[in-house]
Amino acid sequence: MSKTPSDALSATLHNHLQQIIRENQQLAEKLDFDQVAAILPLLQQAKRVFVVGAGRTGLALKAAAMRLMHLGLTVFVVGETTTPAIGSGDVLLAGSGSGTTSSIVKAAEKAAAAGAQVVAISTTTSSPLAALATHVAVLPAAQKQDHGGEISAQYAGSLFEQSVLLLLDAIFQTLWGLDGTPAEELWKRHANLE
Amino acid sequence: MSKTPSDALSATLHNHLQQIIRENQQLAEKLDFDQVAAILPLLQQAKRVFVVGAGRTGLALKAAAMRLMHLGLTVFVVGETTTPAIGSGDVLLAGSGSGTTSSIVKAAEKAAAAGAQVVAISTTTSSPLAALATHVAVLPAAQKQDHGGEISAQYAGSLFEQSVLLLLDAIFQTLWGLDGTPAEELWKRHANLE
Amino acid sequence: MSKTPSDALSATLHNHLQQIIRENQQLAEKLDFDQVAAILPLLQQAKRVFVVGAGRTGLALKAAAMRLMHLGLTVFVVGETTTPAIGSGDVLLAGSGSGTTSSIVKAAEKAAAAGAQVVAISTTTSSPLAALATHVAVLPAAQKQDHGGEISAQYAGSLFEQSVLLLLDAIFQTLWGLDGTPAEELWKRHANLE
Amino acid sequence: MSKTPSDALSATLHNHLQQIIRENQQLAEKLDFDQVAAILPLLQQAKRVFVVGAGRTGLALKAAAMRLMHLGLTVFVVGETTTPAIGSGDVLLAGSGSGTTSSIVKAAEKAAAAGAQVVAISTTTSSPLAALATHVAVLPAAQKQDHGGEISAQYAGSLFEQSVLLLLDAIFQTLWGLDGTPAEELWKRHANLE
Numbered sequence: 001m002s003k004t005p006s007d008a009l010s011a012t013l014h015n016h017l018q019q020i021i022r023e024n025q026q027l028a029e030k031l032d033f034d035q036v037a038a039i040l041p042l043l044q045q046a047k048r049v050f051v052v053g054a055g056r057t058g059l060a061l062k063a064a065a066m067r068l069m070h071l072g073l074t075v076f077v078v079g080e081t082t083t084p085a086i087g088s089g090d091v092l093l094a095g096s097g098s099g100t101t102s103s104i105v106k107a108a109e110k111a112a113a114a115g116a117q118v119v120a121i122s123t124t125t126s127s128p129l130a131a132l133a134t135h136v137a138v139l140p141a142a143q144k145q146d147h148g149g150e151i152s153a154q155y156a157g158s159l160f161e162q163s164v165l166l167l168l169d170a171i172f173q174t175l176w177g178l179d180g181t182p183a184e185e186l187w188k189r190h191a192n193l194e
Numbered sequence: 195m196s197k198t199p200s201d202a203l204s205a206t207l208h209n210h211l212q213q214i215i216r217e218n219q220q221l222a223e224k225l226d227f228d229q230v231a232a233i234l235p236l237l238q239q240a241k242r243v244f245v246v247g248a249g250r251t252g253l254a255l256k257a258a259a260m261r262l263m264h265l266g267l268t269v270f271v272v273g274e275t276t277t278p279a280i281g282s283g284d285v286l287l288a289g290s291g292s293g294t295t296s297s298i299v300k301a302a303e304k305a306a307a308a309g310a311q312v313v314a315i316s317t318t319t320s321s322p323l324a325a326l327a328t329h330v331a332v333l334p335a336a337q338k339q340d341h342g343g344e345i346s347a348q349y350a351g352s353l354f355e356q357s358v359l360l361l362l363d364a365i366f367q368t369l370w371g372l373d374g375t376p377a378e379e380l381w382k383r384h385a386n387l388e
Numbered sequence: 389m390s391k392t393p394s395d396a397l398s399a400t401l402h403n404h405l406q407q408i409i410r411e412n413q414q415l416a417e418k419l420d421f422d423q424v425a426a427i428l429p430l431l432q433q434a435k436r437v438f439v440v441g442a443g444r445t446g447l448a449l450k451a452a453a454m455r456l457m458h459l460g461l462t463v464f465v466v467g468e469t470t471t472p473a474i475g476s477g478d479v480l481l482a483g484s485g486s487g488t489t490s491s492i493v494k495a496a497e498k499a500a501a502a503g504a505q506v507v508a509i510s511t512t513t514s515s516p517l518a519a520l521a522t523h524v525a526v527l528p529a530a531q532k533q534d535h536g537g538e539i540s541a542q543y544a545g546s547l548f549e550q551s552v553l554l555l556l557d558a559i560f561q562t563l564w565g566l567d568g569t570p571a572e573e574l575w576k577r578h579a580n581l582e
Numbered sequence: 583m584s585k586t587p588s589d590a591l592s593a594t595l596h597n598h599l600q601q602i603i604r605e606n607q608q609l610a611e612k613l614d615f616d617q618v619a620a621i622l623p624l625l626q627q628a629k630r631v632f633v634v635g636a637g638r639t640g641l642a643l644k645a646a647a648m649r650l651m652h653l654g655l656t657v658f659v660v661g662e663t664t665t666p667a668i669g670s671g672d673v674l675l676a677g678s679g680s681g682t683t684s685s686i687v688k689a690a691e692k693a694a695a696a697g698a699q700v701v702a703i704s705t706t707t708s709s710p711l712a713a714l715a716t717h718v719a720v721l722p723a724a725q726k727q728d729h730g731g732e733i734s735a736q737y738a739g740s741l742f743e744q745s746v747l748l749l750l751d752a753i754f755q756t757l758w759g760l761d762g763t764p765a766e767e768l769w770k771r772h773a774n775l776e
Contacts, residue, residue: 009622010615012759017610017752024748025603033592040591052387054776056648059641062275063743066638069276070737078387079467081256081271082263085386092387103491103776107387114386155652155758155765156772158751161645165747166606169740170599176737177594183737190738192279192308193246193272193286193301194636194685203428204421206565211558215413218554222405227398234397248582250454253447257549260444264543273661297582297685349458349564349571350578352557355451359553360412363546364405370543371400377543384544388442388491440775450663457664465663466775469644470651473774480775495775502774580667580696581634581660581674581689 023152023159024166027141036137036167039093040175042119043073047089050116052078052107056161057095064093064168070186071175078107088115096120097141097160099127108132121164139163217346217353218360221335230331230361233287234369236313237267241283244310246272246301250355251289258287258362264380265369272301282309290314291335291354293321302326315358333357411540411547412554415529424525424555427481428563430507431461435477438504440466440495444549445483452481452556458574459563466495476503484508485529485548487515496520509552527551605734605741606748609723618719618749621675622757624701625655629671632698634660634689638743639677646675646750652768653757660689670697678702679723679742681709690714703746721745 043049049068051061065075076083078092086092092111096104099122108118112132120133123141130136141160142151152159176186237243243262245255259269270277272286280286286305290298293316302312306326314327317335324330335354336345346353370380431437437456439449453463464471466480474480480499484492487510496506500520508521511529518524529548530539540547564574625631631650633643644659651657658665660674668674674693678686681704690700694714702715705723712718723742724733734741758768 006616006619009756010619013619013622013752013756014613014615016755016759017613017749020748020752020755021603021607021610025607028599028603031596031599033596034588037588037592037595040595050387055773056645059645063638063641065276067737067740069278075276077275078385080274080276082259082269082274083385083387084263085383102494106490110387154751154755155649155768158649158754162747162751165744166602167599169736169744170595170602172740173598173602173736174591174595177598186737189279191272191277191637193244193277193304200422200425203562204425207425207428207558207562208419208421210561210565211416211419211555214554214558214561215409215416219409219413222409225402225405227402228394231394231398231401234401249579250451253451257444257447261543261546296688300684348557348561349455349574352455352560356553356557360408360550361405363542363550364401364408366546367404367408367542368397368401371404380543385443438775453664457666463664466773468662468664469659470647470657470662471773471775472651473771498775577667579660579665581632581665581692 019153020162023154024163027139027159027163030140032138036171038135039119039137040171042091042117042135043068043093043171043175046073046091046117048074048076049091049093050076050078050083050086050111051093052104053095054101054104056157057097057164060161060165060168061093061095063165064172067169067172070189071172071179072181072189086111086114086116090116092116092118094118094120094129094133095122095164096127096129097123097157099124099129105129105132121167123160139167213347214356217348218357221333221353221357224334226332230365232329233313233331234365236285236311236329237262237287237365237369240267240285240311242268242270243285243287244270244272244277244280244305245287246298247289248295248298250351251291251358254355254359254362255287255289257359258366261363261366264383265366265373266375266383280305280308280310284310286310286312288312288314288323288327289316289358290323291317291351293318293323299323299326315361317354333361407541408550411542412551415527415547415551418528420526424559426523427507427525427559430479430505430523431456431481431559431563434461434479434505436462436464437479437481438464438466438471438474438499439481440492441483442489442492444545445485445552448549448553448556449481449483451553452560455557455560458577459560459567460569460577474499474502474504478504480504480506482506482508482517482521483510483552484517485511485545487512487517493517493520509555511548527555601735602744605736606745609721609741609745612722614720618753620717621701621719622753624673624699624717625650625675625753625757628655628673628699630656630658631673631675632658632660632665632668632693633675634686635677636683636686638739639679639746642743642747642750643675643677645747646754649751649754652771653754653761654763654771668693668696668698672698674698674700676700676702676711676715677704677746678711679705679739681706681711687711687714703749705742721749
C-alpha cells in the first residue's frame, strides 16, 4: 500500500529531528572540552554574571541564566529592566556565532572598559568579540549566513543556537555536580509569582 | 485668515495634552497623601522589592523599578528572566486599576502565601487585589472599562497608568531626598551595557 | 501641635508630585505644536510603525505602541521576538533625550538605510539621531546628565520620559478623535490572553 | 600519570553533554511522529499563530516563533507589547511540561473561548491544558518536579525544554522544505534594527 501524504510528512519530520540531533552530536565530537571547561571557574568565581546575546542565541543564554540563578549565582540579562551596571569582578557571558553582532561587540567593549571579564561563546576565535574576550569557547557550527550547508543542513544559525543551549545546560549540570545542592533546594529558588 | 487643517490639528493636539495634564493635576488633588506615603517605609525596609503589573500599568511599574534600582534598592520585575522566588521580608508592589486582573491577583496570592507583603496601587480598596494587600494606595482614576468619561476623557486606563508613573516618580524623589546620595552616585548604577 | 515625621513625609511627597506635574505643564507651554503635530500624518500614512527607545524612554514608547495597536495600526517594538525587518513605507519612531544613545542611533541608521522614515522625539535637533531623522519633535526637557537642575528638579531624564508618555498619549487621543472608532471597538483589540 | 582536576572537569563536562544529547536522542525514538506531524497543517492554515510558555519552555517557543516569522507566518508572543487579541482562525501554540502551569492553562481557556484552536506541547495528554487543546503533541520527557531521575538525569524540566526547541526546529525545517523559499529570502525577514 502506498504511503499517504500524511505518512510522508511524519517521515520527513522524523528525518529532520534525527538530523538535528546528529548535527549536535557531531558538533559535540569536535569540541575542545579543555577550552570549554575553562569557563566554569570563571563563572564560579564571578561576583555577578551578566549574559548577552541577540535573537535566538540570546534566548539560549537566557535559558542558561535561569539555571545559573537556580544554582545560587547572581545573574542578570543585559537589557532587562533592573539589570545594574557591570563592573570589576563581574563576568559578561556573550554569545554570538559570528562574533561580529554589533550590539554584542559594543556590550563586550563596555564590559571590558568597566573592568569586567568577557567570556565569549562563538564559532570562531577571529572576531571583534573574540578580540575583547578574556576567554573564548568555540562551537564550530555554521554561521548565520553560511547558506551553503557544508556544516549544517539547517537554516541560518540554528545549529549554533541549539548547541549553545545544550552546552550551557551541560555546564550547569557540571557546576551542579560540583556544588552538590539537592534538586529540592534549587527548586525553591524558581520564580514563584508566575 | 482662516485656519488650515494643519493649524486645527496642532490646536487639537495642544488641547489634548493640556487636558491630560489637567486630569493628572485634578487626580493629585484627590489623593490621600498620608495613605500613599505609608508605602515609603515599606519600600525602605523591604529586603527586596518585586514589581508586577499588566500592560501599560506594568510599564509604569518597570519605570519605577529602574529608579528604585538606581537608588540602591534590590528590585526585580515579575516575569523577567532571572527574577528569583519571593519570600519573607520582601515586598510585592502590584499595580492594577481594577484590582481584578487575574495574573496580578494570582501573583499577590502567591506572594502573600510565601510570606511577602503586598502593596497595591489601584483605583479602589474593594477588590480581590486589595483584599490580599498589606497596604493599598488609591489613585481615584477611571478604570479601563469606564467608557463613559465621567472621571477622564481619555481612553481606557490611560489616566490611571500616567498617574502611576508620576506618583511613583514622586515617591522616588522623596526617597532620594531622604537618602541624600548625589545624582552622580545614582548615575553609576545605571545599566552600562546597552 | 507639631507635625509628626509621617506628616512631613506626606507633605514632601505631595510637593514632589505637584512639582512633577508643574514641570510637565511648563514643558507643554514651551512645545511647538505645529512641529509635533507633523508626526500625526506620518503615523497615519505609515505602512507599519516600529518604536525604539532605551531604558525608561523605551517604556514610554512601548506604552504608546500598545495604544497605536488598539487604534488599528500595525506596530512593532524593536527587539521583541517577532518584530520583522523594517523597510520602505515604514516609520521608525525613535525616542532619545540626548539623541546620542548609541543603540538608538544605530537603529535609526539601519532604518534609514532600509528606506524607512525616522521620526525622532528628543530634547534637541542637534544630534546624530536628529541628523538621521525625517522629522524631529522637540521636548525641551533636561537631558539625563544635566544634574544641575536648571530645567527640572527631577533626577536624570525623568521629565523627558514622563513628557514622552504624556505627549504620545495626546497624539493617540488626537488620532483617535480623527478616526472616530468607538472605545468598545478599540477594546476588542486589547491583548486577551494575559 | 594522574589526571589533574582540570582534566577531570573537562571529562565530566564532556560526559554531561553526551548524556544530554543521548537523552534527546532517546526521547526522539519514543515520539509518535504522526501525532506531532498533525501540528504542521494547523500552523500552515492558521490565520495567525500565538505562542505561550512559562520560563525556559517559553524561551524555546520564542525561538520557534522567530523561525516561523522568518518563514512568512504571522506570529505573536503572548505577553509582548503589541500582541493583539486572539480570535477565530488563529492558533495558540502552548507549551507546558505538566500541562498544569496556571498562566498557560488560563491563556488556553481564553484562546478557546475566543474561538482559536489550542495546540499543546506537553509530556502528557492528561492535564487541564490537554483538555482544552484541539491537538496535543506529547514529548515523553520528565516533568519539572520529577526529581527521581528515571527518565532524565538532568535537573527539572531541562530535557523537556531542550526537546521542545529541537522538535520545533524540526517542524520549521519540514515546513520550510514544503515551502521551498530560498534561505536568502527568509534572511530578508530577519529583524534588521538590532
